[in-house]
Amino acid sequence: MALLAAILLPGACDGPHSVLDPAGDQAAHLHGLLNLMLWVCGIMYALVLGFLAWALWRTIRRRDAAPPGPDESQRPLRIGLGAWAGLVVAGLILLSTASFLVDRSLAAAREHEALSIRITAHQWWWRVAYRDPASGEWIETANELYLPAGRTARLELVAEDVIHSFWVPNLSGKLDVIPGRTNLLDITPRRVGWYRGNCAEFCGLQHTLMALDVRVAPPEEFSAWLAAQAASASQPSDPVLARGQDLFVNGTCAACHVVRGTPADGRSGPDLTHVGTRRSIAGGALPMNRGNLQGWFLNPEALKPGTLMPAVVLPSQEADALARYLEWLK
Incomplete structure (x- = not known):
């Protein structure tokens, strides 16, 4: 259900709320891997159907013909099975290699300086805290995540109560959020706009109403927003x-x-x-x-x-x- 929502629902973002519309480096890597898997599996499926149709045609054609000898009937079968096994092994090697390379690319961002953000999952809302680069203090907000375009953000994901799963389909893959454990997820957004995050793990009665509005902003807009969030509330005169x-x-x-x-x-x-x-x-x-x-x-x-x-x-x-x-x- 979460995958169907991520593909089909417009949500609260500017564009489609979808893994098919990547707006960040990590989502783009995963989208490329998805396309490769679709091509490889699609070709394999087409070949299976083609060989099935060919076998049926040969059976109908030979229905009234004399049966072939043992050597004549087994030799094409052995060649076909050998070729098919080789093709399957080659496809699996290709997909395994691609998956390994994508995993390495997702982890590569951690080697660089990143914006530190701590996200705590609750039933049913998100606590979001940013480490102030100047003071080192944490600046807290909730249910809304601001990210600067072109800069990697390292999310420290923790859960307060039950298992949740953090997922912004346009920007990254999903990662479980587990009580008592801190999981790291790096996001490098590229396209400015609003996107929608979800909890992708059933976490209770209101699981579907645990959304996260995500804003990818130009760096200067993000800096101004973070400075405003760091300020205390004003005293009303009205x-x-x-x-x-x-x-x-x-x-x-x-x-x-x-x-x-x-x-x-x-x-x-x-x-x-x-x-x-x-x-x-x-x-x-x-x-x-x-x-x-x-x-x-x-x-x-x-x-x-x-x-x-x-x-x-x-x-x-x-x-x-x-x-x-x-x-x-x-």
Whole structure:
């Protein structure tokens, strides 16, 4: 099902959400290997059908003829079987060699300096943290991955709860994310645009609503974005936004979420310091807008059954103030 989705669904990206549209070095290597396998297996299949048709034709043609002698009938069969075995061995050697070379090319990026990104899989969302090249500190966001075009990013993949699998079909192959283990995946994107990542391992009830929006940006755009993400949240001057901040900091939200620059320092949920800049919320379940934000925190179970986020019970005016504040966090 995950493979079918990766080939057919447009998702939240600019182009097709597909392994057939590579936009990075690793995906291009895998796409080349896929094409080679299709050609080799397709030729083998065509030859099988051709030999089957030839055998049937010979059988029909010789139905009324005298049967051949033992030597006459066995010699073509031995030659044909020998040639076929040689062709199969040659095809397997070709595919094995190509697979080995692609594996080496996927690992080669690790020999160079790479942008370090740590991705933690949760049920059912992604925690994304970037190591600041200047300070060495980690800059955290959630459910959205920014990558600079033309530069290798090394992803450190860990799982908080169950086994997940990280996969951005246009940019790389998939890699399991396992509790207690750190797996490394290198991505070198080449084409600017938006792409969609998935969890490709069934990880619970809302597995299909565990998406990751991936932005490949020009280097200068990425640097500006990362600098903005490193900044703490501003203090609102508008009374409604100030009321929303007060509800967030002094209510139940602060127990699970961080907004840097405020006393809210919960760690069990996503960092919301700049949540208003994201394209979606709830692990890709809903587009980012004020109405969806309000619906999500008032009744998350109705929108994503099984989620660990509790409902926030507020009167309508206070719910609107909280939603406005969250949308304002940019």
